[in-house]
Amino acid sequence: MPAFLLKRLLNAAGVMLAVAFIAFLIFRFVGDPVELMLNEQASQAQRDELRVRLGLDKGFVLQFATFVGNAVRGDFGISYRNQQEVFTLIAERFPATFELVLVATFLSLAVGIPLGVYTAIARDTLLAKALQFVSVLGVSLPSFALGILFILTFSVTLQWLPAFGRGETVQLGWWSTGFLTPSGRKALILPGVTLSLFQITLVMRLVRAEMLETMRTDFIRFARARGLTTRAVNFHHGLRNCLMPVITVTGLQIGNLIAFALVTETVFQWPGMGLLFVQAVTFVDIPVMAAYLIVVSFIFVSLNTLVDLTYAWVDPRLREDAIAGGANAR
Amino acid sequence: MKKAGLTRKNWMLAAVAALALSGTGGVPDTASAKTLKWGAAREIASLDPYSYGDTFTLSVLNHVYEGLVRYTGDLKIEPALAESWETVSPTVWRFKLRQGVKFHNGNPFTAEDVIASLERVTHPDSPLKGNLPAYKSSRKIDASTVEIEVNGPYPLLLNDLTNIFIFNKPWLEANNALLPTDSGKGVKGYATDNTNGTGPFVVESRRADSKTVYVKNPNWWDKPQHNIDAIEFMPIASASTRVAALLSGEIDFTNVAPLQDLPRLAASPDVKVLQTNELRTVIFAFNLKDALFESDVKDKNPLKDIRIREALYRAIDIDAVQKRAMRGLSRNTGALIAPAIPGYEASQDVRLPFDLDGAKKLLAAAGYPNGFNFQMNCQSDGLVNEEEFCQAVASMWSRAGLKPNLSLGPRSQQTPKRVKGEFDVISFGWANEPMIDAYSILIQVMRSKSGSGGVFNWGNWGDPRIDALIDKAGVELDTPKRIAMMQEALKIAKAEHLFIPMHQQPMAWAMRNSVAQTVQASDNKPRLWLTTLK
Numbered sequence: 001m002p003a004f005l006l007k008r009l010l011n012a013a014g015v016m017l018a019v020a021f022i023a024f025l026i027f028r029f030v031g032d033p034v035e036l037m038l039n040e041q042a043s044q045a046q047r048d049e050l051r052v053r054l055g056l057d058k059g060f061v062l063q064f065a066t067f068v069g070n071a072v073r074g075d076f077g078i079s080y081r082n083q084q085e086v087f088t089l090i091a092e093r094f095p096a097t098f099e100l101v102l103v104a105t106f107l108s109l110a111v112g113i114p115l116g117v118y119t120a121i122a123r124d125t126l127l128a129k130a131l132q133f134v135s136v137l138g139v140s141l142p143s144f145a146l147g148i149l150f151i152l153t154f155s156v157t158l159q160w161l162p163a164f165g166r167g168e169t170v171q172l173g174w175w176s177t178g179f180l181t182p183s184g185r186k187a188l189i190l191p192g193v194t195l196s197l198f199q200i201t202l203v204m205r206l207v208r209a210e211m212l213e214t215m216r217t218d219f220i221r222f223a224r225a226r227g228l229t230t231r232a233v234n235f236h237h238g239l240r241n242c243l244m245p246v247i248t249v250t251g252l253q254i255g256n257l258i259a260f261a262l263v264t265e266t267v268f269q270w271p272g273m274g275l276l277f278v279q280a281v282t283f284v285d286i287p288v289m290a291a292y293l294i295v296v297s298f299i300f301v302s303l304n305t306l307v308d309l310t311y312a313w314v315d316p317r318l319r320e321d322a323i324a325g326g327a328n329a330r
Numbered sequence: 331m332k333k334a335g336l337t338r339k340n341w342m343l344a345a346v347a348a349l350a351l352s353g354t355g356g357v358p359d360t361a362s363a364k365t366l367k368w369g370a371a372r373e374i375a376s377l378d379p380y381s382y383g384d385t386f387t388l389s390v391l392n393h394v395y396e397g398l399v400r401y402t403g404d405l406k407i408e409p410a411l412a413e414s415w416e417t418v419s420p421t422v423w424r425f426k427l428r429q430g431v432k433f434h435n436g437n438p439f440t441a442e443d444v445i446a447s448l449e450r451v452t453h454p455d456s457p458l459k460g461n462l463p464a465y466k467s468s469r470k471i472d473a474s475t476v477e478i479e480v481n482g483p484y485p486l487l488l489n490d491l492t493n494i495f496i497f498n499k500p501w502l503e504a505n506n507a508l509l510p511t512d513s514g515k516g517v518k519g520y521a522t523d524n525t526n527g528t529g530p531f532v533v534e535s536r537r538a539d540s541k542t543v544y545v546k547n548p549n550w551w552d553k554p555q556h557n558i559d560a561i562e563f564m565p566i567a568s569a570s571t572r573v574a575a576l577l578s579g580e581i582d583f584t585n586v587a588p589l590q591d592l593p594r595l596a597a598s599p600d601v602k603v604l605q606t607n608e609l610r611t612v613i614f615a616f617n618l619k620d621a622l623f624e625s626d627v628k629d630k631n632p633l634k635d636i637r638i639r640e641a642l643y644r645a646i647d648i649d650a651v652q653k654r655a656m657r658g659l660s661r662n663t664g665a666l667i668a669p670a671i672p673g674y675e676a677s678q679d680v681r682l683p684f685d686l687d688g689a690k691k692l693l694a695a696a697g698y699p700n701g702f703n704f705q706m707n708c709q710s711d712g713l714v715n716e717e718e719f720c721q722a723v724a725s726m727w728s729r730a731g732l733k734p735n736l737s738l739g740p741r742s743q744q745t746p747k748r749v750k751g752e753f754d755v756i757s758f759g760w761a762n763e764p765m766i767d768a769y770s771i772l773i774q775v776m777r778s779k780s781g782s783g784g785v786f787n788w789g790n791w792g793d794p795r796i797d798a799l800i801d802k803a804g805v806e807l808d809t810p811k812r813i814a815m816m817q818e819a820l821k822i823a824k825a826e827h828l829f830i831p832m833h834q835q836p837m838a839w840a841m842r843n844s845v846a847q848t849v850q851a852s853d854n855k856p857r858l859w860l861t862t863l864k
Contacts, residue, residue, distance in 0.1 A: 083519060
């Protein structure tokens, strides 16, 4: 197990380095921060000076090495735009994104699982067919369109929910939370639903497929034969056997949600990491862009590694493959 | 079992959440204090006015910090922290400071503060250094008198000083912020997150990207013409969300109302729209180097031929652009600067008429009856409706027989290409801010590249006659003479069709009826100290 662990961790580190390299490479071509940092009146000499000061005159390799060296120590430098530590900026915005993702994940399970079960059990009813159809719409409707639609309906017309922002937040140490105030909870609804819609359909379709699969197995037939109630068969025997993949997918999707939150955050002016990133792109704030990409990939890579490790822990066969050095060991 | 426990907890959470949600009857409003909720299009860079050379950031922070002088609602310079001034010699200005002014922390305002601030803003590491280009040194005469020395005779010191805000020296010292922040060297700043100004409003709390609260400064030296107790500044980047927030009453005011939503906003009984034109003049500028950047004409540059430039000019149906691309809201212009900018002349504000046949004839006469290819660089997030008007103009040029190849992209992507001169035609906007004088466009855009001038002369369009006039105007202290020189320079540029003037771009503010009145100047800066609420 320690060898396997080490291997997985080295893998993860390699992926992170690759991401950092790509991030850096891309941002070299995004644009010139100097042109956007100085206003109309600055002279050429001042522009050149700033370029030197930011280290932009140095070679690509040197810039990259400095960046990685600092990033390993948790130092992502200082934002070109607001001259604040990038790490602090991201840490400040993280709770907002995380709470949004939490709500979306909760909604996707709370709504997706029952719908999945229903569409599987009663798959010939009109309602189940309608749900299946609507779920296709849910997948294909872009979240910005959906968000704007929600805002028009629930904020402008009905005036029930706020159109933007996080409402009042409470500070718990460095963590700011919107869960503890009425306006904070209200503000979570529209962006939470917007972000969760894709997940809901995903969970629903996954549960439905797994349920259909499970319901065909012998042990369900035997359970029925034993005279158990339909309810017990469906939920205790059927659903329970479907939950493992659902939990896995949900876990892996958290990374995706954090990344996709970018669009939702822009529509709802949700002060999270995604909004910070969008702003950084507009102003070619390279340290912030690079750090965001690295933080998000770090979350992705960590989740994946964690899932892999858990699987290996559960299923020793995977572990042996890996130690034997199978080319496609996962 | 574990799984069951998890599900049960989930259900409990759901129940709690549902309970909590049903119990919300709206947030209690903080008393009857008059609060203005301002929904802006973007966040300010920081609370340190010297941290980023950005006009919008400065305009917001102007509510907290003040300069020695300031602009009135109709863009005239008036005394602020300085009571009066005189020129001791062509290069030395003496400022008499206002007595009895206090910073937000209670410290008195003195000559030391002015000197420390000027040194901080002109420090080599200061991103705002360019806003005070002529500064040489400053010295204290007595507690309320300061002398500023400039590099040479320089007529625009007051204009520059309108945007140089004054910090408190003891406060800077105590917080180790005498030097500007420096992202290159990793110098962070206390002033980035904390403020101590003399202005009409005090920063009460700040959460970047979310909400910054400014409350009234009860000890402001000036007689308040506003009745605002607090301003809640909230950036809302998405235009449709901003409009929705205004319609639903979550914000009272926005300084960026999207043009396409104006009819809808105006139709709402609770919302007023204030619309005018900005100082920013939009023009098309050419690549006038020896060869085109991207074209089927390889050996020479047709754009260097004045007949071609005139043909391009005549082929533009400005009324159609104004009506369709700009939704009838821009102001067509023949001049290169807006009417409010010193140096403007009504006689130059006459366009060449739209004349498609004339354009075709000119092209034929110049030897290109079948036109030629060229690249047109426009931005998708730069000027107001830039994509729309660029597309409109490109199609008009095609109609004249030319083959423009429109390259559209975000500002961050297009700017580096423009700076390197990798274009044949660009759309370009110049507001002459923060100086508010034609000298700005002359020295930065039109001057041939030299030590300090022509930073934006990306297409090599300089002219020795214009250069000479600019250099003379830059040291002329007699205002009428100086303005005449600038007008002469602009006249040459116009006669040569060095640029195609298009329009002053529209700007629109929108506010709910809770706002009784405000002042909207063409520099597009909200001045909430001149705003009253109902």
